[in-house]
Each structure stands twice: as structure tokens, then as C-alpha cells.
Amino acid sequence: MGVNAIVGQSGGPTAVINASLAGVYSACKAHGVQRVYGMRYGVQGLLKEQLIDLSQAFSQPQAIELLIRTPASCLGSCRYKLPDANAQVSVYETLFAVLEKYEIGYFFYIGGNDSMDTILKLSDYGRRIGSGIRFIGIPKTIDNDLAVTDHTPGYGSAAKYIATTVKELVRDSTIYDIRSATVVEIMGRNAGWLTAAAALARDEDCEGVSILCLPEVTFHPERFVRRVKALQRQSPSIVIAVSEGIRVADGRYVCELSDDAMAVDPFGHKYLGGTARYLCGLLGARLDTKTRAVELSTLQRCAAHTASGTDVSEAYAAGSAAVNAAFEGQTGMMVALLRVPGETYRCEMTLHDVHGVANQEKTVPLDWIDAENYGIRGAFLDYVRPLISGELPPLYDRGLPRHLRLNQ
């Protein structure tokens, strides 16, 4: 059986995906693994034998300290979904040949739904051919939409960034003595976890958002306009948080409601996004109000400078737990975060068969959503608050957070 380990990162960036990488690397070293390889650009790079030796890559002083503070996938990423092994076995033969060549015994993959599908397919194929390689998945996604795990590393930091930013936007948007509506567009095609985090802004020191629109609930434009009008009678400046994925009753995304001229840029490309812009147009047309659309865009997934300390620790712990599981002989598993019931927040790393995880999607429970009032209930706030707690300040160099960058 192979003696070396390999780790890859896949899917979209988060602020803490590299903390999981640091956890895998450090635990492998602690287990005495001789060589820990990183795959560039996930399995897509592995197919092309794009491997690097992480001992060399992380040889600079403070490398691990910098790594856990560096956003986005340090090793590179891909959005490649493995084909079915029965349909295209050659892909698997290539991958396993590379793994054998580098004497890999332990395979770790940090990612979301598609990445767990990769772990599932590789471990199934490995079992079928009698390979001894152990495949373990480490959850990662800002979207928090993975099944089985209480939450996913990456979500807490994105939620903290969103709540922090919304608090600042509320201060910014209420300074003039005029009627205004600021619409903040937040990621999440099908799950409203990130948008719901905007509700954290409301506190003694902040008016918070007045309206939350999650993709779990059908969006009614007329009701929305009436609601804004009513709210502005009480306080003229309001902030609204909307998921990019909200849809109207006929199933179309709100960002698709623009007439054709708008949905296509001047060069003929249809563009997605623009939900906040559309809603600002709607409000401006129907109400006497100033409007402003703010898209948090990719900023919300890479804001390592305001990462959640809890999230960083858990991401690191999830990486370590994956290694420990592999050394205990597990394969085809994903690390799952279990919230231990009790007064004080505590989270344990457990394991779950990837067959029950991959290709599922966890959305915000409907009974946590106060659809009538465009709000979210206390149960969600109790759930999310521990996940944003604590800070891991950047290491600053001449005024800017320092990152780890691999040599190309």
C-alpha cells in the first residue's frame, strides 16, 4: 500500500479552505507521512500529473501561519465532475496510475457537493479494483448547503463578513435625511444561509436589514413593493438583503425578469446576477425613493481579513480529522461537523459515508423563515451566532494582510 498522501481543493473559494489544507498537511506530518503532495487544480490537475511536494511549497518561515490566513484555494481548484466509471473507465485508470506512481496511500479532497461526488466515485472504484488507497472528503463551501454536517467550514467566515459589511452599510445608508432603499445582493442560488446571515446586523447599535428575501420562499414583486412602502413610512432609509437566487411564482429568477434588452449586454451576452439592480429599478419606478444596489459578489467568499476564528479552527480541525480517519482505515467518508447539544457551543468532528452526502442540498428550514414578514426567526440566529465568533487577525506587512502564494 502507498505510503504517501495527496490533497486537493475543488469548487469555489472560501476564506478558510486553506486552513483545512494546513490541517491535512500538519496531521500527515504528525503521522509520519514522508511525502505530502498537493494536486494543482484538483483532480483536473491530477489527471495531468500536476503535483507539488508540499514540504517544499511550505518551507518558507511562517508558511503555515500564512496559509491559514490566505483566502481561496492555494493549490488551485477546478469545477470538474468525474464521469461515471462504467461509461469512461479510462479516466479512472489514468488517475489511479498517477496515484500508484507517487505511492499514494491517503487521498484528501476539500470541497463541496461535487467534490464529495469525486470522493464517492474514487472510493467506489478503488474498492472495485481492490486498491488500498483511502479517500476522505473534507467539507467546504460558503453556501452551507451540504447535507449531514451541522454546517460547513467557510460558511461562518462568509456570514461574519456579510453581517459586518451590512452593519457598515446600514450606517452608511442612513446618514441623509431622505428616503432611500439599499438592496444588498448576496450569494446563494438555492439556499438562503448566506442571505439570512445579514439578519445578524440588527442589534442595539444597528437598525439591521428591514427585509430578507431568501430563495426558499417565492418572491412576489407587488407584495415586496408594498412592504417597502410601509416600512419607509416608519423609517425612511432601509436596507434590504436578497439572495441572488430568488424566484417569482412561475419559477423564473428575479434577475431574469428584465426585458430582453436588459438581460443581454451590449455585446450579446446574457448575464446572470443583477437581482439587486432589478429590484432597485422596480422600487425607483413605483416609489418615491432613492435606491442603491450593492452586490457583495466574490468579496463575500474571500474576505480572509475578517475570517471567523471559530471557522478557521474548525476548518483546520476538519483537515486533521480526515487524516486521522484515513489512518484508522476509513475510506469513502466525509468529515461532518456535529454540534454537541448544550448551553455552550461545542463542535465535534465525526465521519459520514459520502453516499449519504454527495449530490444533496441542504436549504434553510422553512420553519426558521418568517416569510410573511420577510424575516428570519430566533432559531436561525441561535444556530449561526457561534459560527461567526472569534477573530484571527491577519499578519500585516506594511499595512496589508500577508498571504501565502505558491511559486508557479
Place this chain on the structure above:
Amino acid sequence: MGVNAIVGQSGGPTAVINASLAGVYSACKAHGVQRVYGMRYGVQGLLKEQLIDLSQAFSQPQAIELLIRTPASCLGSCRYKLPDANAQVSVYETLFAVLEKYEIGYFFYIGGNDSMDTILKLSDYGRRIGSGIRFIGIPKTIDNDLAVTDHTPGYGSAAKYIATTVKELVRDSTIYDIRSATVVEIMGRNAGWLTAAAALARDEDCEGVSILCLPEVTFHPERFVRRVKALQRQSPSIVIAVSEGIRVADGRYVCELSDDAMAVDPFGHKYLGGTARYLCGLLGARLDTKTRAVELSTLQRCAAHTASGTDVSEAYAAGSAAVNAAFEGQTGMMVALLRVPGETYRCEMTLHDVHGVANQEKTVPLDWIDAENYGIRGAFLDYVRPLISGELPPLYDRGLPRHLRLNQ
């Protein structure tokens, strides 16, 4: 002569405008001023006698510590420009009647160009009617476009936010092994100071931005496309920083280049902004590249959670200096920041007659701009680097930065 002081905030928000307010308030207290009033919504609120007693407003524990960490104008703001005193003397009569009623002897106004115009007009009118009130302006604007002063409080924090965010976006945008162009749109209609700050991202640990487009330089779409194409041959993923105010040779803003259908939203409103979106459309149509537009929008002016320590200190010092100047008998002056020549950065507070400040605009010197290469020269980096240095971490409460919010 009046024994009390009044202070107002005007124009757009910054991360440190409240640090100047804290400086004014604390210095007034140190000078033994009995009552320090705040005007709500600038002179517009003053006209309506919307005054608050700051001793009461700041009575909660830690109020001043929170105030200097709270973004946007705590007192509220306005975009009101005083009429000419010869044309509409009644406005001045109203204002001076309110000032007399509250026994105001010292008047402080924190703001940008329009606010200095207010100081100019009020002090001129005051001199004319023989009023003893002393009027002092305190500079504030993220745009850094005020004349006379080396830089303006607010700029350093916005520059630090932009550079921090661009570093994170560079990490985020380079993870896939594909061709991509991320276009970041930064504030600044006529002055490129903020966009130029994106150049700070380039360092040992960051590829930085490949193209900077400042409003000081005419934008040539064809040259721009050729440049992107050439750069992507060397590195497939690039990040581009553009000012919202860039214009083509005939003087039109780039965001106005869209055909009519694009420049108007589905409800018939013409919208500004969209420079990055337009350029992404252009690149997508002409080159084989993925694109993404990111607008930093108002986030860049209110990100107190990553404020520059230097900027906070200077904003506070500018407030104190204004009070000291008033007590020395000055009026019709603006506090100006003077950079003391020498190896180590040092900044002194000086005074400048507002007649030489108001209604002027300072843009980036053309000899600092490398227009041919879409870059900025070292002279700018030497200028800006001290301004982003140091941090003032937020006071966190359950995972989020705490602010000061006045009771309505």
C-alpha cells in the same frame, strides 16, 4: 461672544469622519467648552434647529472609543450647498440666529469641497456682520481630491480597504486554470487616487492588478482590449482596476457607451455606474475569456473594520487642531495635513485659508501615471504607503464590530 461650540458633518461617508468628530469633541472639552452641540444632517439640520447636546449623546461607557470605530457620519450628513449671501441673505440670517440662540462661539464643519465652501461663505458673512464666531473646516473625503492638504482623512482607510480587497480578489480569481479577467470598479469621478491604491496589492505574495485605468487619462477601448489579450498570453487570469469616471476621447463616460437599451433600466431610469460591467461585456465579446465585474460600491467608503491606524489618528488630530485654531482666534480656515520631508513619515496639522481650498479639485499628477503601460509609478506608492499603515481593530461584541449609534 458665544461660549459654546457646534460641529457638523457633511458630504459622503468615510471610515474615519467620526474620529474627527471625536477629536473636535474631546478638544472642546479639554478647552473647557461648556456645551458642544452636534448638528444633525449638517447645515441643513442646523437651519431647522436640529441640534443635539453631544455630552448627552456620548454619555454611554466607551462612547468615544466606539465613535472613532463607527463608519459614516454619526450626526447625519447633507449635500446642501449654501446659496450666495447676496442672493439669499435670509438663509444666513436664519443660520446666525440659531447660532446666537445657542450661544455658539466656535463652529466646526467636517467635510469635502462643498463643506469648505460652507466654511468660506459662513466666515465671510460672519466677518461682514461683525460676528465673533470662528469657523474652521476639517478635511474629509475618501476621494483625496482636496487642494492644499497633502492628503485627506478618509483616503488612507479607503485605500487600505481597496488594496486589501484587491489582494483577496487576486487570490480568488487565479484559482482556476482558465483565462479570466476580473474588472474591479472603484470610486472616483475625476480623480484616480482610489483606483491607484489598487496598485498596492502587488507584492512578493501577490500578482497584483495588471491594468489600472484612471480618470486622468483618456480611455481607448481598442488599446485596452489589445492590452488584455497580450497580458493573458503571459498569465491567463488577470485583475484590472478601473475608476468609475474613465472617459473615452469624445468625453463620454465609459459607462455611457452602452446602447440606449442598456443605459436605461427596465423602468426607464438611466443609471450611472456599470463601467466594469461594460468592460466585461467588451472583453467577453472580443476575447476568449471568462469575465467578472466587481463593484466596490459604498463598501469602500464605510469599511471601518479595516481602517488605517494612521488615518484614524490623523482624522482625530485634525479635529483637535481645528479646535485649537479656533481658540487661537482663527476663522475661515481649513486644517491642512502637511507631510514633513524626511526618511520617516511624519504629518503635521497646519491651517490654510479656505479661500484657496474651496471648489478646487486635486487629481493624480500626470507624471505619476504610466499611461502607456496602464500603470502607476513608484512616486505614488511612496506617497500612499504610509497612509495605509497601522490598524485600529474593532471592538467586537459576539463576533461583530460594535458601533456607536445615536438615539433618533
